[in-house]
Amino acid sequence: MRRRHFLAGTAAILAAPAWAEAGAPTYLSAASDAGNATWLVGLTAEGAELFRIPVPGRGHAAAAHPHRAEAVAFARRPGRFAVILDCASGAEIGRLDSPEGRHFYGHGAYTADGRLLLTTENAFDVPDGRIGVWDAGDGYKRVDDLPSGGIGPHEMIRLPDGGFAVANGGIQTHPDFERAKLNLPTMRPNLTYLSPEGAITEQVEAPEDQRQNSIRHIDVDGSGRVVAALQWQGNPLTRVPLLVAHRRGEALEYLDHPETARLKQYAGSVAVSADGGEIAVTGPKGGHVIFFDGRTGAPLPGRDLALASGVARLGEGFAVTVQGGLALGGSHGLRQVTAAPDLTWDNHLVAI
Amino acid sequence: MILRPAIVLALCLLAGTAPAQIQNQAAPGVPLNNVHPETGLPYWAPGRGVVTHENIRRRALEVLDRQFGAFRDATGVLYRTAQAHCAGDASEEDLRTAFADAWLAWAPLDSYQFGPIEQTGAALTVNFWPDKKGFVNRGLRDLLAKTPEEQADPAVVAAGSAAAQGLPALEMLLFTEAPACPAVVGISGNLDRLAGELYDGWFADGGWADLARAAGPDNPIYLDASEFTKTLYTALDFGLTRIADQRLARPLGTFDRPFPTRAEAWRSGLTEAIIHAQLTGIAEMIEDGFAGDVREPDRAWVLKVIGQTHDRLDQIGQPIKDAVVEPASRVRVEGLQTKVHALQLEMDRDIGPNLGVDTGFSAADGD
Numbered sequence: 009m010r011r012r013h014f015l016a017g018t019a020a021i022l023a024a025p026a027w028a029e030a031g032a033p034t035y036l037s038a039a040s041d042a043g044n045a046t047w048l049v050g051l052t053a054e055g056a057e058l059f060r061i062p063v064p065g066r067g068h069a070a071a072a073h074p075h076r077a078e079a080v081a082f083a084r085r086p087g088r089f090a091v092i093l094d095c096a097s098g099a100e101i102g103r104l105d106s107p108e109g110r111h112f113y114g115h116g117a118y119t120a121d122g123r124l125l126l127t128t129e130n131a132f133d134v135p136d137g138r139i140g141v142w143d144a145g146d147g148y149k150r151v152d153d154l155p156s157g158g159i160g161p162h163e164m165i166r167l168p169d170g171g172f173a174v175a176n177g178g179i180q181t182h183p184d185f186e187r188a189k190l191n192l193p194t195m196r197p198n199l200t201y202l203s204p205e206g207a208i209t210e211q212v213e214a215p216e217d218q219r220q221n222s223i224r225h226i227d228v229d230g231s232g233r234v235v236a237a238l239q240w241q242g243n244p245l246t247r248v249p250l251l252v253a254h255r256r257g258e259a260l261e262y263l264d265h266p267e268t269a270r271l272k273q274y275a276g277s278v279a280v281s282a283d284g285g286e287i288a289v290t291g292p293k294g295g296h297v298i299f300f301d302g303r304t305g306a307p308l309p310g311r312d313l314a315l316a317s318g319v320a321r322l323g324e325g326f327a328v329t330v331q332g333g334l335a336l337g338g339s340h341g342l343r344q345v346t347a348a349p350d351l352t353w354d355n356h357l358v359a360i
Numbered sequence: 361m362i363l364r365p366a367i368v369l370a371l372c373l374l375a376g377t378a379p380a381q382i383q384n385q386a387a388p389g390v391p392l393n394n395v396h397p398e399t400g401l402p403y404w405a406p407g408r409g410v411v412t413h414e415n416i417r418r419r420a421l422e423v424l425d426r427q428f429g430a431f432r433d434a435t436g437v438l439y440r441t442a443q444a445h446c447a448g449d450a451s452e453e454d455l456r457t458a459f460a461d462a463w464l465a466w467a468p469l470d471s472y473q474f475g476p477i478e479q480t481g482a483a484l485t486v487n488f489w490p491d492k493k494g495f496v497n498r499g500l501r502d503l504l505a506k507t508p509e510e511q512a513d514p515a516v517v518a519a520g521s522a523a524a525q526g527l528p529a530l531e532m533l534l535f536t537e538a539p540a541c542p543a544v545v546g547i548s549g550n551l552d553r554l555a556g557e558l559y560d561g562w563f564a565d566g567g568w569a570d571l572a573r574a575a576g577p578d579n580p581i582y583l584d585a586s587e588f589t590k591t592l593y594t595a596l597d598f599g600l601t602r603i604a605d606q607r608l609a610r611p612l613g614t615f616d617r618p619f620p621t622r623a624e625a626w627r628s629g630l631t632e633a634i635i636h637a638q639l640t641g642i643a644e645m646i647e648d649g650f651a652g653d654v655r656e657p658d659r660a661w662v663l664k665v666i667g668q669t670h671d672r673l674d675q676i677g678q679p680i681k682d683a684v685v686e687p688a689s690r691v692r693v694e695g696l697q698t699k700v701h702a703l704q705l706e707m708d709r710d711i712g713p714n715l716g717v718d719t720g721f722s723a724a725d726g727d
Contacts, residue, residue, distance in 0.1 A: 068727055084727060085727055114727060133492050133493055134493075162727075184490060184602075184606055185473055185483055186473070186598055186601070188473035188474070188477075188478060188483060189478050190478075190481060190483050190484050191481055191484070192478055192479055192480075192481055193479075193480060193481045194481065224727075241478075242479075243479075244571065244580040244581050245566070245571075245580065269580075272580045272581075272583075273580045355727055
């Protein structure tokens, strides 16, 4: 039994196409068209569309396999499915069905060797945050289930050391209440670090005055410092920072910006430039993007950018999804390139 | 209460829409005689094609004021009755009546899972349902293990399990062998505080109502008045989902395996009255809140379908928990569920597009 699984796994790896065969996309993003059909799209850094693969419902984010031209497109919360796509052929390889009593949060990450896929999940009746583990070498069979370290695990990313960071947003939700937030008076988000094997190695909680500032989307720079985009759930008129940085073993460092209010208490995505020099935080509700000096945390001039949602690193700057394409650049300026102008992006830009 | 018509009139005048001199903009010269008897506001002529979200907001806030005010008042009566009952001055029947009134006043609010209800976490603390893991029992057991003084203390209840703070916990105390006093005092006192907090969360200075009124480019929640309309419309749709997919679907289970005790409030027998009350709340918002900003034929039609839904509920003729077991009566519960789903489609077709709220999605929806 074990031997057969091993062989099947090996064969799958050998047969699978590499990203070059899918046109070597730089980015993936979910999108929908005017007829509400939903897609996973592969883009070059200049916005050229390499593929567009249908997915069964509104997507949120995707996870790209580190070697194979394979991606998992996650349904928008509280989605029950995730679709595995062969991005070279456009074929659907399979679907992940969340177990009974669970739904996906819309994010996940592969292990560095590409053997396992990890997904953030809501065990909504408990309630508890969990990480589902799926065997990418064996037809994405579910093989394990780990604690996420908090309520509402949202984005998880792989770190340079092969471990993972998980943003436990702190918000309790239940599909019976659709997207309503059920525990705002008592929520407390945290950032949790996992070893490459998935064991919790460190946790850092939001301090009391930032207890209602949900930690949801994260990125990491080359040194392993994690940055997180925040969504404020407290009194909407309270002024709060929407970016937090964290270095292992230290306290959370909240970074304010004079233009934070323009984001309407809601940071959509965050990215650090490849050289670590700049941090971008998008505000899709406010139609604004703000930048920070990646080394000092000092605020840099932001830009109005309608529907700016997904952001990913592009050299010393960023690519940001906007209506009709991508905005490329950083605090010094952005230029817009057309990409799949018939689509609306939803919600994240995933760098491969 | 006496002041209200005067306020309505004053606001109408401010908004430049004095009810008596309404011009029929779609058909100039044709008299517009269908004016709502209570609000004095016109049912706009079909095809007007203009929705004034500021007017919807003003009227909708009046509906919310009434509905959240009714819950606050009912929990006040409940708290006083619980105190009187445990002091020997009110009968168990009085207490059960006050309890039922409080739950039926909550029922319309179940649809509004945004703003103050989210901010206070009231969805679970007021009505911990469905309770799939027996959290209400567990929470109550902890509460009943405390001293009588602690049980009667709303602050102690507030610090305990959310599941032991709400209506299902009170139901357990009033309709099982559990000793009602003095825990009913502590729970209803905390519920009364929470109901006051919810009302103030909406209508105190700087509350959610002010936030909605201040819709605009600098508003952190509502960039313009239409976004508040959209939130309300979505809330009503959610209320119908709660009826069809929870209140009816849970006891229905499957044909081979119905679950009578998964009906909400089956112990107190309030299951059907709660559904009636939620439907009534939805109809109020459409009739008095959206009012003339939805074309009269569409609005009348949807209200008629809501009326038919009430009738279907009455036609079940027995408690839902009993009806789901026998095939002959079960079909009536299923028929009601189908009717609620059909009502959602009618709303989707007739009310949403009428209000001009974009129910499509946008990258700004976020998550």
